[in-house]
Amino acid sequence: MLEVSITTYLVIYGISLALFFLYALINLYHLFRFGFLSFTSFLATFLFLGATVLLLFITYKLGLPIDWTQTFTI
Amino acid sequence: MYIEGTIPNRQEDEKLLLFLRRHWIILLGKWILYILLGLIPIAIYYFLLYAFPFLITNEIYYSFLLLLTSIYYLFMILFFFNAFIDYHLDVWIVTSKRIIDIEQKGLFNRVISEQTIDKVQDVTAVQKGFFETFFNYGTVIVQTAGKLERFSFHQVPLPFDIVKTINGLVQREEDNLEHEIHEILHHENNK
Numbered sequence: 001m002l003e004v005s006i007t008t009y010l011v012i013y014g015i016s017l018a019l020f021f022l023y024a025l026i027n028l029y030h031l032f033r034f035g036f037l038s039f040t041s042f043l044a045t046f047l048f049l050g051a052t053v054l055l056l057f058i059t060y061k062l063g064l065p066i067d068w069t070q071t072f073t074i
Numbered sequence: 075m076y077i078e079g080t081i082p083n084r085q086e087d088e089k090l091l092l093f094l095r096r097h098w099i100i101l102l103g104k105w106i107l108y109i110l111l112g113l114i115p116i117a118i119y120y121f122l123l124y125a126f127p128f129l130i131t132n133e134i135y136y137s138f139l140l141l142l143t144s145i146y147y148l149f150m151i152l153f154f155f156n157a158f159i160d161y162h163l164d165v166w167i168v169t170s171k172r173i174i175d176i177e178q179k180g181l182f183n184r185v186i187s188e189q190t191i192d193k194v195q196d197v198t199a200v201q202k203g204f205f206e207t208f209f210n211y212g213t214v215i216v217q218t219a220g221k222l223e224r225f226s227f228h229q230v231p232l233p234f235d236i237v238k239t240i241n242g243l244v245q246r247e248e249d250n251l252e253h254e255i256h257e258i259l260h261h262e263n264n265k
Contacts, residue, residue: 006137013141020148026181027152031159034176034184041162048155052148059144066137 092168097211199233
C-alpha cells in the first residue's frame with residue numbers, strides 16, 4: 001500500500017507542459033525563420049499564444065480551489 | 075524571413091507573377107477535424123456527469139481529469155497552429171524568370187527547388203474529385219529539363235490559369251530566343 005499525493009499529477013502536468021512549450025518553440029522558430037511576414041502569420045501567432053495563455057489561466061482558476069496536498073492509496 | 079509577396083534572391087528585372095499556397099479549404103479541413111476532436115472531452119464530461127458523477131465531485135479524480143483535459147486542449151491548440159504553419163510554409167512562386175518550389179516536409183525538413191523558365195518543357199493541370207472541382211483547385215505539374223525533372227504545385231487554386239501563365243512565359247522566352255537567333259544570323263550575313 002503506497003500513499004501518493006495528488007501533487008504527482010502536477011509533476012506529470014509540468015513535464016507535459018515542458019514538451020508542449022518545446023514543440024511550440026520549434027514551430028515558432030520554423031515560422032520566423034522560413035515563413036513569409038504577413039498579417040496572417042502575425043494573427044495566427046497571436047491567436048495561438050492568446051489561446052494558450054487563456055487555457056492555462058482557466059486551468060489555474062479551476063485548479064485553485066483543489067487541495068493539492070491530498071493523498072490517495074495505491 | 076521574407077515579406078509576403080517578395081521574391082527570394084531576386085534577380086535584376088525579375089518580376090513576381092504568382093505567389094501560391096494551397097487552397098484554404100485544405101487548411102479548413104484539418105481545422106474542422108481538430109475542432110471535432112476538441113468536442114470529445116466535453117462529451118466525456120457530460121457522460122461522466124450523468125453516469126459517474128462521483129468522478130466529477132471527488133477532488134482526487136477531478137484534479138486528474140482537469141489536468142488531463144488541459145493538456146489535451148493545449149496539444150489541440152498546438153496541432154491547430156502546426157497545421158497553419160505547414161500550410162503557410164509551402165509556397166510556389168512564379169516570376170518572369172524562374173519557378174521556385176518551397177516545401178516544408180515536416181519539422182527540420184525543407185526542400186527549395188528553382189528552375190529558369192527557359193528549361194520548362196511541359197505544364198499540366200490536374201483537377202480530380204468533387205472538392206477539387208467544386209472549389210476549383212488542383213495540382214499543376216511542370217516538366218523541366220533540369221536535374222529536378224518535375225515540379226508539382228499541390229492543391230493550388232485556379233490550376234488552369236496557372237498553366238496559362240506559365241505557358242505564356244515559356245512562349246515569351248521562345249520568342250525572345252528566336253529573335254536573338256535572327257539578330258545573330260542577320261549580323262553574320264551582313265559581315
